[in-house]
Amino acid sequence: MFAPLQKAQHHFENACAGAGYTLDLLLRAAGKLVFLGRKRREALDQLSLCMLGSLSVVFITSLFTGMIVSLQTGQVLRDFGQENSLGYIVTLGMCREMGPVFTCLALAGLVGSTYAAEIGTMKVSEEVDALEVMSIDPVYYLVMPRLLALGIAAVALTIYANVIGTVGGALVARANFDVDLTIFIKNGRDALKLKDVYGGLLKSFIFGMTIGTVACAQGLRAEGGPAGVGRATLHSVVISFMLILVFDYLLTWIIW
Amino acid sequence: MNRTDPPPPEASEAPISYRPMLSEAAIELCDLTKDLGGRPVLDGVNLAILKGETMSVIGGSGAGKSVTLKHIVGLMKPDRGVVKVNGTDISGGTPGALQEARRKIGFCFQGSALLNSLSVFENVALPLREHETVDDREIRRRVEEKLALVGLADAGQKLPAEISGGMKKRVGLARAIIRNPEIILYDEPTAGLDPVMGTAINDLILDMQKKLGVTSVLVTHDMTSAFRVSNRIAMLVKGRIVKLGTPEEFRASTDPLVQQFIFGESEGPLTRPGA
Numbered sequence: 355m356f357a358p359l360q361k362a363q364h365h366f367e368n369a370c371a372g373a374g375y376t377l378d379l380l381l382r383a384a385g386k387l388v389f390l391g392r393k394r395r396e397a398l399d400q401l402s403l404c405m406l407g408s409l410s411v412v413f414i415t416s417l418f419t420g421m422i423v424s425l426q427t428g429q430v431l432r433d434f435g436q437e438n439s440l441g442y443i444v445t446l447g448m449c450r451e452m453g454p455v456f457t458c459l460a461l462a463g464l465v466g467s468t469y470a471a472e473i474g475t476m477k478v479s480e481e482v483d484a485l486e487v488m489s490i491d492p493v494y495y496l497v498m499p500r501l502l503a504l505g506i507a508a509v510a511l512t513i514y515a516n517v518i519g520t521v522g523g524a525l526v527a528r529a530n531f532d533v534d535l536t537i538f539i540k541n542g543r544d545a546l547k548l549k550d551v552y553g554g555l556l557k558s559f560i561f562g563m564t565i566g567t568v569a570c571a572q573g574l575r576a577e578g579g580p581a582g583v584g585r586a587t588l589h590s591v592v593i594s595f596m597l598i599l600v601f602d603y604l605l606t607w608i609i610w
Numbered sequence: 611m612n613r614t615d616p617p618p619p620e621a622s623e624a625p626i627s628y629r630p631m632l633s634e635a636a637i638e639l640c641d642l643t644k645d646l647g648g649r650p651v652l653d654g655v656n657l658a659i660l661k662g663e664t665m666s667v668i669g670g671s672g673a674g675k676s677v678t679l680k681h682i683v684g685l686m687k688p689d690r691g692v693v694k695v696n697g698t699d700i701s702g703g704t705p706g707a708l709q710e711a712r713r714k715i716g717f718c719f720q721g722s723a724l725l726n727s728l729s730v731f732e733n734v735a736l737p738l739r740e741h742e743t744v745d746d747r748e749i750r751r752r753v754e755e756k757l758a759l760v761g762l763a764d765a766g767q768k769l770p771a772e773i774s775g776g777m778k779k780r781v782g783l784a785r786a787i788i789r790n791p792e793i794i795l796y797d798e799p800t801a802g803l804d805p806v807m808g809t810a811i812n813d814l815i816l817d818m819q820k821k822l823g824v825t826s827v828l829v830t831h832d833m834t835s836a837f838r839v840s841n842r843i844a845m846l847v848k849g850r851i852v853k854l855g856t857p858e859e860f861r862a863s864t865d866p867l868v869q870q871f872i873f874g875e876s877e878g879p880l881t882r883p884g885a
Contacts, residue, residue, distance in 0.1 A: 392802075475724075479723065479727070480719045480720075480721055480723040481723050481724070481725055483685055483719070483723065484717070484719060484723035484724075484725070485725075486684075486685060486719040487683050487685065487712060487715070488712070488736065488737045488740070488741075488785075489709050489712045489713065489740075489741065490736070490737075490740050495740075564880055592641075
């Protein structure tokens with residue numbers, strides 16, 4: 355067969371095998387949730403690592419996201435004398451879209467890459483094999499607590515990001531467009547429906563689980579020493595970024 | 611079986627072709643075949659390892675030694691053939707059969723494979739915490755007993771990154787024997803160690819056989835180690851067993867393959883182009 359075609363076929367087969375493995379891993383990890391009681395300490399440790407390690411990055415990304423949205427839309431709205439609508443746009447934008455997406459992109463870079471590197475290193479140094487030989491299922495021991503922690507952390511950090519982003523947007527609206535803070539808050543509160551908040555948080559949870567599954571799957575499939583761990587980490591971040599955006603579109607379409 | 615005891619006469623015959631399995635075999639490999647990346651790594655291996663004996667599997671790099679060990683513990687599935695542990699087929703059997711077989715096996719990895727996030731104590735205690743309903747006091751007692759057995763009574767609180775390669779191997783051994791297995795598998799137990807530490811590890815392997823009466827399988831290319839600890843030695847070349855016998859038989863062998871390997875000569879049938 356023509357060499358580039360053969361190469362493309364090989365890549366396609368690999369991608370399909372990887373997708374199948376990742377989906378299977380998610381289902382197996384979900385099945386292990388019945389043993390959560392025995393792994394609650396590890397899950398809590400992972401949760402605190404996710405949260406504490408991401409607070410500062412999420413603070414900065416969400417603050418500036420809210421400020422940028424406010425600045426950009428404010429300049430257009432000013433032409434129509436609609437600056438007071440900024441509260442509506444910023445709050446809704448943060449809760450529906452910016453909060454979940456930017457928080458989870460940050461988590462994919464911060465936590466997903468850590469998981470892929472950590473589990474990948476364990477795989478190439480035979481620690482995962484050692485668990486299997488001791489009849490300890492790596493999905494139960496390594497994947498399930500991390501997945502759950504990342505799902506919960508994504509939701510909690512999104513709430514935090516929504517608040518910080520809205521505050522950032524309000525500050526810019528006040529400073530640049532002379533919008534009264536009480537009007538900004540009132541407009542935001544009026545615009546926001548329960549579905550907007552829950553829809554955004556549901557997105558976050560799904561993104562968090564996606565990042566965790568992809569990262570753990572890449573780690574568990576790592577081979578070929580340190581270079582293999584590097585590849586697993588890179589693939590984890592790239593695949594997570596793409597899936598977050600694809601799922602974001604689909605979920606937005608389904609929820610709203 | 612003492613290491614100086616002669617093996618049963620029928621077990622010391624050359625096993626190149628298929629042999630009927632022995633009833634007292636702890637591990638049986640029948641026609642074990644495995645290809646990796648299109649290359650045959652195991653090519654119809656037949657081997658019976660008797661209960662209580664120490665068997666060394668020797669051979670050059672890429673001969674299929676570690677792959678053989680991984681089949682015995684179910685980390686790899688054969689393309690063809692059967693692996694039996696205490697008479698139970700684990701290669702084509704149920705997951706329950708594999709679990710049960712693993713319960714009876716301790717595995718010492720070449721790189722120790724200790725979990726770096728856990729202390730030495732927690733590494734050794736891990737199988738107990740995950741599989742047995744024993745209280746913390748009992749776990750402490752058993753872990754300290756095994757650490758003392760491998761000469762590391764004081765190292766419990768250290769992390770794997772804080773101890774030497776030889777100590778890691780001993781911690782790996784303590785973890786492998788924590789649930790009193792019937793079979794211990796060693797993957798290159800002396801690789802990367804200085805001669806003194808290598809001898810200490812060999813003595814530990816002998817100790818395990820003497821004190822615990824376990825069946826041991828070593829994969830090694832260290833002939834000093836193989837001669838020192840084995841009741842029998844099997845030589846793997848290109849995925850096939852070419853010679854099986856006692857250490858004395860290996861020393862006395864005039865087979866050029868065996869001669870080249872045990873004396874580490876660069877010229878010979880093992881290194882001949884196309885060999």
